[in-house]
Every structure is written in structure tokens, then in C-alpha cells.
Amino acid sequence: MFSLLLDHLPESERDEAFALQRNVASLTGIYDSFEAAVTLFEDCSGPPPRLDGDESRIDMKKHNLHKNWRFIAAKSGAMSIYEFYQIIHSINKSIKKCPTLAPLVDINERKKSAKLFDDAFPKFGGIRNSLAHGAEATSDNEKILRHALMPFGGELTILMNSAIIGNEFCITVDGTILGYLVSRESVDKLKAALDALLKALQPLQNFRRK
Template sequence: MILPTIDVPSLPTKRLPEAERQDVLFLSRKFNDMVKYTKNFYADVGLFEECLFAARKATRENRDLLSRYPFVAARDGAMTIYHFAKALDNANGAAFRVPTIARLVDKNLLKDARKLLEDTFPLHVALRHAVAHAAELASNPEKEKDRALSGPYEGLGIKIEHEQATATIEEGLSNRTFFTTHQGQILSYDITKSSADALVEATRTFMSAFSRVSAHLRE
């Protein structure tokens, strides 16, 4: 995999009122954060693929170790998606605190970027919580019960036939889908190049919303 190129809008502050400049500088930093997390997720996907390859070559002596490697990349991916979403939200909030930007920014493109994120990773907030707090969510029998998935259910290599039966899965992989159980449901995301490409598209769409802003500030 090759890291994507993402153009970041230039937002010079010299033409802005003093009261708007700090938020614009903050916005520029959030642009850079979005690019950073997008590339980090690309790295997560690349690492995941390398780990899968290594796991397939495992011997009896190192199989237990190498089989854990893909989960490291998948867990980090779940955290990275959440951090990307927060950076996007922070950038969006900053844009609308600046009257000059709020007047010129393409609001439809901002919505399109958010929709791309939500369509690709609809469960990213809950998934991040489940991954980040895995031990806390299983700290006593009641919490374990709350986390469990109830039957009947079939999918992702899981089959629960009876309503009374349950399954608690801290982390699992089905091909390139990472999943966990949380509050009685399956949370999952695909750690694939197509998912990484969708994140790139969301970032580029978000950045393109500021083309008129950038042109205005550079006049």
C-alpha cells in the first residue's frame, strides 16, 4: 500500500479580524490531524495485511504469538477511526465559529464527508468504547452479562441457536472484519483497503469544502 496524497487548504489569517484568527489556526491544525489519522488508518490496514501474512506462515512454536498480531492492528484501527471522527467534528465546529468561513464554506460537502464516514464506519463510537474499555466492561459477572450477545444469531463465524444462549466475545476476526460484543450486539468494522480509501475520500471531500474560503483568504 502507498500512502495517499491529500491536499490541505491554505487558510492565511492576515485578512481576518483578530477575533477570528485563533479559531482559524485551530482549524488548520484539525485539517492536519484528519490527514494524520487517515494515513494512520492506512498504516493500520497495511500492518494488518502483513500480520495476516505472518500468521499464515506461523509454525507450531510461534503460532500463538503471530495469531495475535492482526488484532493489534485491528484494535488500533478502531481507535484511529474514532480519533479521525473527533478531528472532523472539531474542524467542523471551528469553521462555524468563524463568520468569514461559515459564510463561504460549502456546507453540502461537509455533510457529504460526514456521511461517508458514517456509512463506512457506522458503529465507530461504540466500537472505540468497547475496545478502549474491554477489561472494565468485563470487571464483574453483571457487566459480562450486559456485554453478551443473545441468540438466535448467525454471522461472522458465530452461531447461537437458542434464545437463552449467549456469547461474549472481546475481540474476533472474520476474514477482514474485526468485531466485538457490546450491550447485546455485535460491533464491527472492515479493516480493508476499501475502508481506508473511503476515509481518504471523506477527508478530501471535507477539505474541498473550503476551496472558496482558501481562495478568498489568499486574494
């Protein structure tokens, strides 16, 4: 568990260092939530369930329930990615406000973590409001046109207020399609970004006032 020796820091930096410590610790929980969401999505993505005693017929009630669970899992995973994104930015702000600790950060690993995350989940910073307030995106025509994707010179308006296409969760935000692949590969990529960040911050735990 990530832990700092707060008593060894200047008093003026301790509150920010405590926030840094808390945010770093929360990243593992966010990753665990993302992995759980992807696992639920995968568990509900198998062949349609069959009626008891009649393998030739689909149990539509269970099938629709599984579809809803897949959607809930994919949307939950998207929120976990966004939370991870926000926590990273909070960590970066805290580091800037802790001049005693800032020089100890492994810059190469920090950059590696940022690149791994950005490559796996590009432009995810803009997805939060659309996920949390999806109904607002369709509350009037002006908002629909703002968020919608309009190919073919605007002759066709496409608004995805959260959708699953294959194994990809998609949503349109400000005329752009955002989303992520709900897969074990995405779990591995988020874990790689987390591991690189924890490695970058590891030296901070060793700081002791002389």
C-alpha cells in the same frame, strides 16, 4: 497542506480558526495510520509460516506472533477510525464558531464526506471506550450484561471484547456488534471521505480580508 490566513480573520475567531486548521491537518496523519494498520494486517494474513528446513511443519511461534500482530493492527485501525470521527466533529464545531468562514464551506461536499464515512463505518462513535478500556466491560456481571449481545431471548450471552472474524474486527458495545472490515476497500472509503472533506474546506484557504 491545509492553511488559513489567520491574520485576515476577526480577532475573536482566530483561536477557533487555528484549532480548525490544526484538526484538518491532522486528518491526513490519521488516514496514514489507518492505511499502515491495514497493510500490517494484510501482511500478517498470508499462509502460516513454515519451519526453516521443513516446509511440512508450521512455525507455531511465528504463526502466533502473526496472529497477535493482526489483532494489534485491526485494533489500531479501529482507533484511527474513531479518531477520524472525533476530529470531524471538532471541525464542525469550529466552523460554527467562525461565522466569517462558515458560509465558504462547500455544503454538498461536506455532506458527501459525512455520508461516505457513515456508510463505511456506521455507529463508530460508541466504540472508543470499549477499545480503550476493554477490561472494564468484563469487570462485573452488570457490565457484561450491558455490553453483551443476547440472542435467543437472552438464553445465550455473547461478549466480544475485541475479536477478528475473518477479515472483520468486531466488538460488542451496549448490546450491539460494532466493527469494520480490515481491508483495502476500507482504506479507499476513508480516503474518499477525507478527499471530499478537504474539497469542502478548500475555499476557506482563499479567504482574504478586503
